[in-house]
Amino acid sequence: MFNPELMKGTSPGARGGVMSGSGWSNGDVFLAYLKTHFREHVSARGPQQSVLV
Template structure:
């Protein structure tokens, strides 16, 4: 492998996701001793956004996961150009959705990976992001998966 990541920052990507609550209710802070009991309503719907960018600042368009049974085009109205998405029962990502994101969305907007010039992806090691099928898929496409400890990618 001839790639040195220091000389190829455009080949280093970081992927993270964030759940957005539809019915977010900010806490009422009256003093430094008050502790809010909840910041979201129990009936909240969650939409997850998968974001990705590389080390030179190129952002891949967002990928959204809506709560629902069927993806509808109007869910993406007003989104950034290139944004795409899907649905899940909960609005959260899962192994199947994460692999679909990589296979259909990430590879469409990232630099091409080859045996001589692989792509490095840094991402959260949540259980929905780690599978043998995903590892084999990435290896076949010369994509190196660098899995961070679960729930620590926010530090990046």
């Protein structure tokens, strides 16, 4: 679930505001992070480079 209130006061271009129904992080929140923010920044690496998660 996206909550725009969590993004108030962040730097331009910041991403986030995703939380579970309980407000805690969980597997779904982490997977959303991996599929968006993490993947975007790791894709700049070559296909043969390892990434520690």
